[in-house]
Amino acid sequence: MARREVDDSYTNGSVVEVVSIEEGSKMDKEDDHQNPQAPDGGDVVVCGMPMSFTFLQMLLAEFLATFFLMFAGLGAITVEEKKGAVTFPGVAVAWGAAVMAMVYAVGHVSGAHLNPAVTLGFAVAGRFPWRRAPAYALAQTAAATAASVVLRLMFGGRHAPVPATLPGGAHAQSLVIEFVITFYLMFVIMAVATDDQAVGHMAGVAVGGTIMLNVLFAGPVSGASMNPARSIGPALVGSKYTALWVYILGPFAGAAAGAWAYSLIRLTGDRTD
Numbered sequence: 001m002a003r004r005e006v007d008d009s010y011t012n013g014s015v016v017e018v019v020s021i022e023e024g025s026k027m028d029k030e031d032d033h034q035n036p037q038a039p040d041g042g043d044v045v046v047c048g049m050p051m052s053f054t055f056l057q058m059l060l061a062e063f064l065a066t067f068f069l070m071f072a073g074l075g076a077i078t079v080e081e082k083k084g085a086v087t088f089p090g091v092a093v094a095w096g097a098a099v100m101a102m103v104y105a106v107g108h109v110s111g112a113h114l115n116p117a118v119t120l121g122f123a124v125a126g127r128f129p130w131r132r133a134p135a136y137a138l139a140q141t142a143a144a145t146a147a148s149v150v151l152r153l154m155f156g157g158r159h160a161p162v163p164a165t166l167p168g169g170a171h172a173q174s175l176v177i178e179f180v181i182t183f184y185l186m187f188v189i190m191a192v193a194t195d196d197q198a199v200g201h202m203a204g205v206a207v208g209g210t211i212m213l214n215v216l217f218a219g220p221v222s223g224a225s226m227n228p229a230r231s232i233g234p235a236l237v238g239s240k241y242t243a244l245w246v247y248i249l250g251p252f253a254g255a256a257a258g259a260w261a262y263s264l265i266r267l268t269g270d271r272t273d
Helices: 022-036 053-083 089-106 115-124 130-154 171-194 199-223 228-238 245-265
Strands: 043-046 049-052
Touching: 049 053, 049 115, 053 089, 053 130, 053 228, 089 245, 115 130, 115 171, 115 245, 130 199, 130 228, 171 199, 199 245, 228 245
Parallel strands: none
Antiparallel strands: 043 049
């Protein structure tokens, strides 16, 4: 399977995440011998399950990066709602800039998925091991929930509202919008993250710009979630589950379709006229 060579730039998974299922299996076996920091030959036990120390580092990177993303994005929404000082375009810029920053910060460690739907998309495309996807999704969702708790405590305590994603119109309309913008996002990510004919070092700019654009035009319609963790975290903290299914089904389906669609057009050899 063609894959981008490892480099120091973010490729949303080129270092460790953009791997075939077979390569992922090799990684698990090699971790035991390549990481002397981990006890007992490389495995640590978490909740009764052995995990390689390297994979735990990846999970921690996903948790921290997703926390910072949600803290910045949800924080911008909260400040705008309370002070009116950020403006709607400012909220879009906050989301895009935060994604861009985290892409370059931890892309070489965990792939900076930051989003369970993106993790699913990579798995569907054979670029991320399925067995690792649930742990990634759990870390991302836990981070979004933690960020929501911190913001609530900062801006008024346990009775303060949490920025939830809610449809601006019909649920079906928001479902379609979430599908389309997540499809578009995953399509771009697959291009810059997995295709060796794309410009990998610009991945952060491309992905951050896509997030920004999607928030600008889809925010008033659906809230432009694109990320089940972004919707689930505030919903859990605020106990508001209205139309939550829209923000789970839409992004997951859109990411899977986007990854599959890019796989169809990927050039696997030299381009010919």
